[in-house]
Amino acid sequence: MNLPDIQSFIPIVLQACVDASEAIMKVYETDFDLTRKLDGSPVTKADLESNALIQKALEQTKLPVIMEEIKNEPFETRKKWDTVWIVDPLDGTKEFIRKNGEFVVCIALVHKNQSIFGVIASPVKKKILFGGKGISATCISFNEVNQQETWIPIQAKDTVNNPLQIAGSRSHHSKNEESFNQKMRDTFGEIEFIQKGSALKFFDLALGTADVYPRFAPTMEWDIAAGQAIIESLGGSVNHVETDLPLTYNKENLLNPFFVVKTKAVIDRLKK
The missing domain is CATH 3.30.540.10 (Fructose-1,6-Bisphosphatase, subunit A, domain 1)
Incomplete structure (x- = not known):
């Protein structure tokens, strides 16, 4: 098809x-x-x-x-x-x-x-x-x-925020987050956190007020699929933590793997 x-x-x-x-x-x-x-x-x-x-x-x-x-x-x-x-x-x-x-x-x-x-x-x-x-x-x-x-299309930001803005869940946390946060500090310097529930975080990521969203707690396909399409259309990514490949959908098990959302500005900065 x-x-x-x-x-x-x-x-x-x-x-x-x-x-x-x-x-x-x-x-x-x-x-x-x-x-x-x-x-x-x-x-x-x-x-x-x-x-x-x-x-x-x-x-x-x-x-x-x-x-x-x-x-x-x-x-x-x-x-x-x-x-x-x-x-x-x-x-x-x-x-x-x-x-x-x-x-x-x-x-x-x-x-x-x-x-x-x-x-x-x-x-x-x-x-x-x-x-x-x-x-x-x-x-x-x-x-x-x-x-x-x-309708006016969003223009993806060219630069990351300073300090780097990390989006996180209001209701779900994990021990893996601190290790990830330290890696972000090592690369970007000072970091700050934006805590929000639900996929509302994707508004911040798309509009440039957040830079990255790590998720080391369970989510289902319907929680993330919409956000992935939007972020990818802006040059960003929603990738599996272990394989660094984009998440896939309509799997046998509808549970997502752990993932990290990166804006285009973050991806470009990490390439340097």
Whole structure:
């Protein structure tokens, strides 16, 4: 199967993100209940309503989906899919429950196991970040979704921040981070940290207010696939810690390996 026509999907996906975000915020502003999934992770009415809206919208593309809040097809079926949507209808449920605003909607298009288009929407900020193969990374407000003439592509920064800005998780930490941080100090000098929940960190990475994001704790494919497409469209990378190869998707096990996200400026600096 040839590369899909991503351009034709953009209006569908952007509108789905707006609709899902509005549904999420309606729940966010109430005293909502939460339940626990079999793995112990929390789920709310907002997760499920966002999931239903996005699933229905993506039916228009006639492509299969992998989503956090549905029972996904077995690998024997999935491995035959050349092209698939990978979706997290509410990334950062723990932050949503804490009501700190650090949650997003993530939608990625994967072709031959590579993430080729990604969209990340912040319901609180009413902003959408998107980009991919042949699609310039762009950040727009919700009210610009149908005003393509106002879209201005992001220009990747040429230089790293000083001090180097390392993005990290609000809720997940690991001992491996300190070793990585020391390597960054050895190379770049002084470092500072930006702590944020969810894939909201990719806004900082794409817009140049963060330089690198190491992740030495578990994530799933739907957490990172959208961000990878966006960062790669800006000349950055999302690579496996051990192999230094780009992450791949629609694997038998949907758990990601540990990885590091680097902006183009960091990659260029490390080449010197």
